[in-house]
Amino acid sequence: MRDRGHLTFALALHDALAPDRTRSACWSPYSVASALGLLAEAARGRTREELLALLGPGGPELVRESGVGAPAELAVANTLWAADDLPLVDGFLRRLADWPGGAARSAPFADDPEAARALINADVAETTRDLVPQLLQPGSVRADTVSVLVNALYLKTAWVTAFPERATADRPFHTPSGTRPVPTMRVTANARHAARAGWQAVALPAEGGVELVVLLPDGGLGALDGVPEVLDGLEHRRVDLSLPKARLEFSARLGGALRGLGVRAVFGSGADLGALSPDPRLVVGEVVHEAVLRVDEQGLEGAAATAVLTRAAAFRPAPEPLVVRVDRPHLLLVRHARTGAVFFLAQVVSP
Known part of the structure; x- marks a missing residue:
C-alpha cells in the first residue's frame, strides 16, 4: 500500500x-x-x-x-x-x-x-x-x-468542530523534567479513535480532507513500532478531547x-x-x-x-463520549485523510 x-x-x-x-x-x-x-x-x-x-x-x-x-x-x-x-x-x-x-x-x-x-x-x-x-x-x-x-x-x-475558546485553561502536563501547567483546549466532537499496540490515537477532522491524528503512548514517548497498527484500527467515535495548544x-x-x-x-x-x-x-x-x-x-x-x-563536485457516535486527556508527551500527525500523505509529524514534549 x-x-x-x-x-x-x-x-x-x-x-x-x-x-x-x-x-x-x-x-x-x-x-x-x-x-x-x-x-x-x-x-x-x-x-x-x-x-x-x-x-x-x-x-x-x-x-x-x-x-x-x-x-x-x-x-x-x-x-x-x-x-x-x-x-x-x-x-x-x-x-x-x-x-x-x-x-x-x-x-x-x-x-x-x-x-x-x-x-x-x-x-x-x-x-x-x-x-x-x-x-x-x-x-x-x-x-x-x-x-x-x-x-x-x-x-x-479549520477544525470541522472548533475548540471553544472558553474551554481553554491551564491544565497539568507531565514533561520529562516535571509537571507544569500549559494552555489546554477541550472539545467534544465526532472523531475516530483506536487503542492498541501501546498507543491511543484520536483522528480529529479538519476542513478540506485534512485530519490531525493525536498519538498518545501508554507510557513514555519511545519506539514508534505500534503507530501503523493503531492507525489501522481507527473507528468512528464521539470523543471528549483535551489537547494542549502547540x-x-x-x-x-x-x-x-x-x-x-x-x-x-x-x-x-x-x-x-x-x-x-x-x-x-x-x-x-x-x-x-x-x-x-x-x-x-x-x-x-x-x-x-x-x-x-x-x-x-567535488471517524460511529457512542451514547457517551470517550474521554482522552493528552497530558504527557505525544505525537501529532497531520495528514491527508484520503491518501495518507503526512503533511507534518511532530513530537510534543514540552508545549
Whole structure:
C-alpha cells in the first residue's frame, strides 16, 4: 500500500531526525518526500534506486495526489533553481512541470551566491506566508553551487468542530523534567479513535480532507513500532478531547540522517544525476529542512521547506463520549485523510 510505504518513510526519518524523545520536534514528511522525489526524477541507476527505496512504493506519486479542498488552503511550490550555464535535460523539465507548483528558474550562483540565496529564500517565504523566511542560511550557497531543488509547503485549515475558546485553561502536563501547567483546549466532537499496540490515537477532522491524528503512548514517548497498527484500527467515535495548544519550530540538515537510511550514492563522487543534466560533476552537497506548526482552537497552520543543494563536485457516535486527556508527551500527525500523505509529524514534549 502506498500510504503504508509513505508512513514507513515518515517514521524512519523521524527516528533519525528526532531520536531524543525528551525534546520537541516538528518536520514535514510531505515536503521532504517531495524534494527527494524530485531528486529521484533527476537521478539514474543506483543513485535513483536508493532514493526510491527510502521513499517507498508510490511515495512520490502519493504526495502529488494529495491536494486539499476548500476552504482549506494548501500552497505548494517545487522549484529547480539552476545556474544559467548548467545544461538541463528536457525530459526532466517536462516531468517537473507535472509536479504541483513545478517550475524551473535561474539564479546567479557563480556571480553572486548571496543574491542567489536571497532570491530562493524570498520565494520560499512567499509560498510559506513568511513562516519560513530564511531556509538557506548565510554561506550555504557558494560559487560552486549549480542547482538547488526546493519544495515549499503552506497548509492552513479549520477544525470541522472548533475548540471553544472558553474551554481553554491551564491544565497539568507531565514533561520529562516535571509537571507544569500549559494552555489546554477541550472539545467534544465526532472523531475516530483506536487503542492498541501501546498507543491511543484520536483522528480529529479538519476542513478540506485534512485530519490531525493525536498519538498518545501508554507510557513514555519511545519506539514508534505500534503507530501503523493503531492507525489501522481507527473507528468512528464521539470523543471528549483535551489537547494542549502547540507552536513548534524545527530546522535540520538531513544529509547524515539520509545516509544512515541508505541514501548514500547521491552525496558521493559516483552520484548519477544524468536525468537532470549531462554535466557529470553534479553531486548533492546537503539537504536542509525547516518546519513550523501551530495548533489552536480554530484549526492548524503549518509551513515547511526542503532544499537539495547540488554542487559541481567535488471517524460511529457512542451514547457517551470517550474521554482522552493528552497530558504527557505525544505525537501529532497531520495528514491527508484520503491518501495518507503526512503533511507534518511532530513530537510534543514540552508545549
